[in-house]
Amino acid sequence: MKLFYREVGTGGPAIVILHGLFGMSDNWMSFARRLEKDFHLYLLDLRNHGRSPHSAEMNYDVMAGDVADFIGGTIGSSCSVVGHSMGGKVAMKLAMEQGGLIQSLVSVDIAPKKYYTTQFRDFLRVMMGMDLSRLTGRGQADRILEEALGLPPATRQFLLKNIYRDEHNRFQWRANLMALYDNLELLLDGLRGGGQYDGPVLFTRGTESPYIKEEDLPLMRSFFPSAHIVDIPGANHWVHASAPAALEKALREFWNNVNCH
Numbered sequence: 001m002k003l004f005y006r007e008v009g010t011g012g013p014a015i016v017i018l019h020g021l022f023g024m025s026d027n028w029m030s031f032a033r034r035l036e037k038d039f040h041l042y043l044l045d046l047r048n049h050g051r052s053p054h055s056a057e058m059n060y061d062v063m064a065g066d067v068a069d070f071i072g073g074t075i076g077s078s079c080s081v082v083g084h085s086m087g088g089k090v091a092m093k094l095a096m097e098q099g100g101l102i103q104s105l106v107s108v109d110i111a112p113k114k115y116y117t118t119q120f121r122d123f124l125r126v127m128m129g130m131d132l133s134r135l136t137g138r139g140q141a142d143r144i145l146e147e148a149l150g151l152p153p154a155t156r157q158f159l160l161k162n163i164y165r166d167e168h169n170r171f172q173w174r175a176n177l178m179a180l181y182d183n184l185e186l187l188l189d190g191l192r193g194g195g196q197y198d199g200p201v202l203f204t205r206g207t208e209s210p211y212i213k214e215e216d217l218p219l220m221r222s223f224f225p226s227a228h229i230v231d232i233p234g235a236n237h238w239v240h241a242s243a244p245a246a247l248e249k250a251l252r253e254f255w256n257n258v259n260c261h
Contacts, residue, residue, distance in 0.1 A: 020085025024050030206235030
């Protein structure tokens with residue numbers, strides 16, 4: 001699958017950035033601007049997200065394959081990969097299966113374990129239940145999310161970035177909500193397979209996020225023996241938005257240590 005992507009920066013080492021569930025490349029644009037003078041960044045829309053194609057098939061094998069095809073076809077050499085949440089699992093799967101494509105790996109606030117939550121299915125049910133043909137504006141959609149789910153404003157706005165007007169000025173969803181709903185258990189599942197990646201790996205976790213716990217560390221190191229863990233103070237799950245300066249510092253220090261230049 002040919003993925004949509006955005007490019008930031010023109011010189012320096014290539015860095016691929018992969019967003020999380022319900023996200024898109026645009027979510028990482030302001031963070032990428034912090035790095036553009038020193039790196040050549042490629043911000044991808046994963047399948048069924050953003051402007052990339054839709055498919056009923058969605059699991060970490062095919063998504064890692066999409067990214068491998070992108071690296072081979074667009075970058076043409078190994079590179080460093082940063083993945084947040086679902087994108088972090090895609091990056092991990094790619095490293096485990098095709099480690100030769102990856103110089104270094106950064107996973108932002110996600111472990112390779114199975115996550116147990118009904119929250120995302122609730123999000124999808126409400127989003128799919130909206131009658132977009134009757135929607136008068138984003139404000140109305142925002143009120144629906146608030147009333148049905150009680151979400152804080154930042155989470156509602158994150159989800160509503162997926163709404164756009166098509167060429168006929170009608171509201172549509174960018175994300176393939178049905179594919180996400182049908183494959184959600186696969187996306188929440190832990191990574192499988194006996195592959196390891198022995199290259200340099202950084203796991204960053206927000207101190208205000210519950211996604212990576214101390215008991216997850218042995219599993220992380222079973223797949224990634226050289227894994228280094230850095231806590232990002234004050235960051236929630238959306239580390240790049242809630243603590244961008246601290247995340248930037250952690251990434252630069254990691255890349256300097258692994259000679260990413």
